[in-house]
Amino acid sequence: MSDTTPEDVGYVGPAEVDDQDLYHPKSWITKYVFCQDAKVIAIQYGMTATAIGLVALVLSWLMRLQLGFPESFSFIEPSDYYQFITAHGMIMVVYLLTALFLGGFGNYLIPLMVGARDMAFPYVNMVSYWVYLTAVLVLIASFFVPGGPTGAGWTLYPPQAILSTTPGSDGGIILLLVSLALFIVGFTMGGLNYVVTVLQCRTRGMTLMRMPLTIWGIFTATVLALLAFPALLVGAIMMLFDRLLGTSFFMPSIVQLGEQLSYGGGSPILFQHLFWFFGHPEVYIVALPAFGIVSDLISVHARRHIFGYRLMVWAIVIIGALSFIVWAHHMYVSGMNPYFGFFFATTTLIIAVPTALKVYNWTLTLWRGNIRLNVPMLFSLGFIITFVNGGITGLFLGNVIIDVPLSDTMFVVAHFHMVMGVAPMLVVLGAIYHWYPLMTGKMYNETLGKWHFWVTFLGAYLIYFPMHYIGFVGVPRRYFTIDDTSFIPESVGDLNAFISIATFVVGAAQILFFYNMARSYFNGKKAGSNPWQAASLEWQTPQVPPGHGNWGKELPLVYRWAYDYGVPGARDDFVPQHIAPKDVPMAKKKAKKSSSGKSKA
Amino acid sequence: MNFFRQISQKPWLPVEEGLAGFDDYHTSTPPARVALKMFLIVVSILFFLLTIAYVGRMAFVELRPVPQPWLMWQNTFMLVLASVALQWAKTSARRDQWSNAQTALLAAGALTIAFLVGQLLSWQQLVDMGYFKITNPAIGLFILITGMHGLHMLGGLIAWGRTTDKVWRRDELKLTKVKQSIDNCTLYWHVLLVVWLVMFGLLFSGNNTLDILLVLCGIK
Numbered sequence: 001m002s003d004t005t006p007e008d009v010g011y012v013g014p015a016e017v018d019d020q021d022l023y024h025p026k027s028w029i030t031k032y033v034f035c036q037d038a039k040v041i042a043i044q045y046g047m048t049a050t051a052i053g054l055v056a057l058v059l060s061w062l063m064r065l066q067l068g069f070p071e072s073f074s075f076i077e078p079s080d081y082y083q084f085i086t087a088h089g090m091i092m093v094v095y096l097l098t099a100l101f102l103g104g105f106g107n108y109l110i111p112l113m114v115g116a117r118d119m120a121f122p123y124v125n126m127v128s129y130w131v132y133l134t135a136v137l138v139l140i141a142s143f144f145v146p147g148g149p150t151g152a153g154w155t156l157y158p159p160q161a162i163l164s165t166t167p168g169s170d171g172g173i174i175l176l177l178v179s180l181a182l183f184i185v186g187f188t189m190g191g192l193n194y195v196v197t198v199l200q201c202r203t204r205g206m207t208l209m210r211m212p213l214t215i216w217g218i219f220t221a222t223v224l225a226l227l228a229f230p231a232l233l234v235g236a237i238m239m240l241f242d243r244l245l246g247t248s249f250f251m252p253s254i255v256q257l258g259e260q261l262s263y264g265g266g267s268p269i270l271f272q273h274l275f276w277f278f279g280h281p282e283v284y285i286v287a288l289p290a291f292g293i294v295s296d297l298i299s300v301h302a303r304r305h306i307f308g309y310r311l312m313v314w315a316i317v318i319i320g321a322l323s324f325i326v327w328a329h330h331m332y333v334s335g336m337n338p339y340f341g342f343f344f345a346t347t348t349l350i351i352a353v354p355t356a357l358k359v360y361n362w363t364l365t366l367w368r369g370n371i372r373l374n375v376p377m378l379f380s381l382g383f384i385i386t387f388v389n390g391g392i393t394g395l396f397l398g399n400v401i402i403d404v405p406l407s408d409t410m411f412v413v414a415h416f417h418m419v420m421g422v423a424p425m426l427v428v429l430g431a432i433y434h435w436y437p438l439m440t441g442k443m444y445n446e447t448l449g450k451w452h453f454w455v456t457f458l459g460a461y462l463i464y465f466p467m468h469y470i471g472f473v474g475v476p477r478r479y480f481t482i483d484d485t486s487f488i489p490e491s492v493g494d495l496n497a498f499i500s501i502a503t504f505v506v507g508a509a510q511i512l513f514f515y516n517m518a519r520s521y522f523n524g525k526k527a528g529s530n531p532w533q534a535a536s537l538e539w540q541t542p543q544v545p546p547g548h549g550n551w552g553k554e555l556p557l558v559y560r561w562a563y564d565y566g567v568p569g570a571r572d573d574f575v576p577q578h579i580a581p582k583d584v585p586m587a588k589k590k591a592k593k594s595s596s597g598k599s600k601a
Numbered sequence: 602m603n604f605f606r607q608i609s610q611k612p613w614l615p616v617e618e619g620l621a622g623f624d625d626y627h628t629s630t631p632p633a634r635v636a637l638k639m640f641l642i643v644v645s646i647l648f649f650l651l652t653i654a655y656v657g658r659m660a661f662v663e664l665r666p667v668p669q670p671w672l673m674w675q676n677t678f679m680l681v682l683a684s685v686a687l688q689w690a691k692t693s694a695r696r697d698q699w700s701n702a703q704t705a706l707l708a709a710g711a712l713t714i715a716f717l718v719g720q721l722l723s724w725q726q727l728v729d730m731g732y733f734k735i736t737n738p739a740i741g742l743f744i745l746i747t748g749m750h751g752l753h754m755l756g757g758l759i760a761w762g763r764t765t766d767k768v769w770r771r772d773e774l775k776l777t778k779v780k781q782s783i784d785n786c787t788l789y790w791h792v793l794l795v796v797w798l799v800m801f802g803l804l805f806s807g808n809n810t811l812d813i814l815l816v817l818c819g820i821k
Contacts, residue, residue, distance in 0.1 A: 120632040192636045200632040209610040230647040247741035270657055313608060561612035
């Protein structure tokens, strides 16, 4: 490798190119701030996403204060409440989960798992992060402008989003739309990098079907995001035009407080279509990386090859494709043609088939596995259970006839929090525990990790199981207070208080996680090079944590898939991907019988 | 090896010694080319969605196509010429006729700048004609679509500038990369030209012209 200036670095060539140009940092600034190393960028993404995620967590506490103990906290006004739910939803879905899975795990894992030195375009990758950070700062700025952040609900439906009676209609909505546009621009830079790195920069021998499922998940989700985010961008820009220039793309003729506004002829439904054409693939932009990561975690910690690898890959791709033709199941109550509803209900239910296949395969991977019930495995098991629960309520809501009465109730809130909030977060946490030794070279405290898991997992159920019930009895979502509504039983008030207390406990329990991570970073035991005895390539780097360029002088050659566990005749219960057949250490007793060293799954 | 064959492989089967044919698993396409193609797909989707929005609005009576400034025809011609010039630059570079490539690149840049200036002037023309009321959805969409396209052309000009600079300096060791840069610029211009032609046709089609399409789509 040779030292070059940033201007010389166009892209890192494919793996066949012997000498690859990377920009090696020469100062603290280029090593930790404006850094082109994907691993540092990953940590920058992760830190920023976590920080803004904590803001969203505090906002959820404030919401729960109001819902659990109405009229007890006078500082929470109805308009504040709307602002809290809007910012909470938008931050969690876009700025936390999307950024964390793709910008965080994508950056850290793609080059390491495919055997590349870095992303294909390291400079663009760096810019991607700084644009993302700018988007986050613009979003935060909306909290400090007159009127505060928008309170239009996270779906930003017009006409409400830009009417002057909606909280945050002055600067809040403008800054949020600008922030979203910036986020999309930044993501596009990063996303192109992820896709090209997977397609063109894999090391020799790393065929597509030897890639770990984590990479398949991140890759497919990135393609989805690249195709879906333009819809949100178009919607955001058109809404900005409506708000700033007085166009009527989404604004119908409307009378507000007795005054006829100058808008007319626009279509609010058009915005809904654009939003959900992005919004539903967004669910899978979050879910697919989670599927991939959990597959790898289960395989490593159950010491078994992933069951049905090919079908798992195909299922990821099929789910990704189907996610583009289900968006209108979010719009059953928008007055759409019933035949449209039938079509979208059908496609929604079809998507359950490849998804269920994945759940079966995870379960069959565990079957007769040598399960190590450590923290990453606990989180993985928690994910499977939670995803099944959330998925089943999704089957309810996918049917028009059931969705209509449940629409806009707390049942929907409980459903999507289980499937898109709790389940992916369990994977994020499990993944951080799993790759923490690689990222820091240290081991975390296992006991603290297990406490963290049980409080988070059980606490999440204490929050969302009752929430399904209160939604089922008709409590609407987005309401500041339900007061003495006749059809809502009094017990709902007690349940709301209970849910709120559980929310505070689960939120506070995350301190265990941060304390564990921080303490272990400074005082943890050394992890060694491959503490989980994993077969995938990221654990086979010459240095832990991996240095810039990942692989030293030579790129690894890959001879097998990432799931060679329990290879007959081998000395160890795993064979890393870069070990040639002739170099596989054989067990002493069985060495005579199986000298070929061939792997059988 | 095509994508479908690749994802039909059975990676759990025993590995052969030596594992010949490592290189079959990568395409020979340079990463920048793959990234550009992906980006152009993203751009096409963006304009496709704008088209959907426009066509959706055409179902409503109040939408009237904007009057057609004659300058737009001239601008379109400029962009066609810019695309032709880049194709010339590409062909010349492949034949190592670098002075021709330089001329062609400069011509392409000048024509594109002329296109962008022309677009701005056509906005001015609309103002002078008294039609420039952005609250009219047709005008709003016209501004949005031409503006978005113009921004993409501006972005293209940055890449063009870097490419022209490379051609001027012409590092003998990096000639392949210089040729790839010209190829990429050419592809970008061609696609943005096609996008513009579609948008141009769309913006100046009367409601009646697209009636059949609207009926087929169930919009009208």
